Amino acid sequence: MTDRPTVWEEMPKINRDLLAPLQTTTWTYFLWVGVLSCLVAAGAGAWTFQIQTGIGQTDLHHPIFWGSYIASFVFWIGVSHSGTFISGVLRLTNAEWRRPVTRLAELMTVVALLVTALFVFYHLGRVWRFYYLIPYPNQRELWPNFRSPLMWDATAIFTYATASTIYIYLPLIPDFALARDRIHGWRKTVYRWLAIGWHGSQAQWRTLEMAIRIITPLIVMVMISVHSIVGFDFGMALVPAWHSTIFAPYFVVGAVHSGLGMVMIGLYVLRKVYHLHNYVRTEHFEKLGKLLLVTTLLLAYMYFAEQLTVWYGKVPDHIAVQHSLLYGAYAVPFWFMVSCIYVIPLLTLVWPRFRQWPVGLMIVGLIINIGMYIERMLIIVPPLAHPRLSFQWDEYFPSLIEFVILVGTLALALLLYSLAVKFVPVISIWEEKLGKKHAPKR
């Protein structure tokens, strides 16, 4: 016998607690949404201006044709890996502690993918020609060139976006049914549609569990392939400092690194705002901290192996890029980046007591993401700025229009996430109950 209430007795409370964010909204939320909407409007205005006046509004120029938009594209794709990694890999390994974390990480995946797609459009000089990427023949019966890694990207990201949406939706069905019976107004109709007649029969549970069991390993495989393909965008090019075999695995690990950092931020903020301390506990931060330590070490190892190989080889084209990073034009952002994604996480996360400090972990997550964004810029810009003929060497810094678009898009991501939190339970309610049922009795 135990004095602790059973999960069955706790169910009404769990339902109430986890549906509360959907039912109560404070004025600070509206203020937050208002501020974000203004920033999004500014970003939209800047993009409209760029479309009207041309891509020359950016600082992109010969030989640096890829800049902040592609760096942001790579960064947000990386963030999108948070959900799939946390949810998929931890589900596969049957890690019970994943339960309060999976949904908010999956939401990040979907939001990040939406934002990622935008950067492709920003980067297109003539955005109205976007349909050239869709596989159908033009009037001369010419199809898109699938031999180009950019078409691999388009295919992989479409697959990943579709699969991630399915992956977040399936476990949401029982929670939508729960919300359908407890939330009124226009949302009730939407929940009714989304719950597709869920009533909790064993036949439905069996189908749902089987589908999740089938899709989970598939989406993990898609996750790895997508960021590998983004890495191939660079690795396949004969550009000094890009043409490397390490890019695909390095990009995958880097994506998980920044994704975990972002989850740490989201976890802390949502726990604080919606008083989820009973569900998101210190142990969850601690376990995520350990994962973050692993990715820090793995990423540092890969980065070191790559830089050491370049340094030892002393191939002139490649070493020019490395010199610009170590003590040239990009030395300040390079060393700042090294501190942010390797040194600071390593020096903090190795301490068990630090891993039990949610605020500290949130700050480390933030620092990692700032560092990872700079790292994406440093992967793209210095190699392009140092082509083989040195008279072409040049520099790049994002223009004001680019900055406004970047800030507007970041605001859009935050806005979409904030709106989603009001529509979707941030913790999977039925999985939380299941976790409590499986928890060992004290």
Place this chain on the structure above:
Amino acid sequence: MPQNADTAERHVVLGFFDPTTSLPPVLDQIRNQGIPDIFMEILSPLPLETALLNKPVRIPLYRLTIIGGIVGIGVGIFFAAGTALLFPLVTGGKPIVSIPVVGIISYETMMLMAIAVTFVATAINIAFVQQSGLRNDPRIDEGSVGLSIQVGNDTAKAHSISRLLQQAGASEVEIRTIASDS
């Protein structure tokens, strides 16, 4: 037969149990009343660890996933190899069909189709698996386990099952009457 196609209405008996109640003896008693498993359903806020009802599975989901994956490979081969052959333009002296590219694109489309087909099949299963008369009941989500039994138009049997459920420890029992689809 509990179901009669000629009737205008059908009865569904729905009993709510405490989750600690052992359901197998209750199910056995209902089976003894001549009601097969396909006319019974257990509703719960969580998946039960063991399947208490013997219901045939029409097509296993994983088979549809495999079929979707195979179709996806075909789509990928068409995109990466077929479209190149439709307009055989040599670029950089390279072969028209690039095997690694076919592999990469086919992999992605295989995953896409496998996941999409699994999803569609799951959604159809969830949406249409429902027995007539079954609908979500908030009491289930609050921590009860429901047992639903279709008894056709036999009112006497509906009452007899209702009594049986009450004797078995159901906290609440309802008889719902539903207009027949036929």
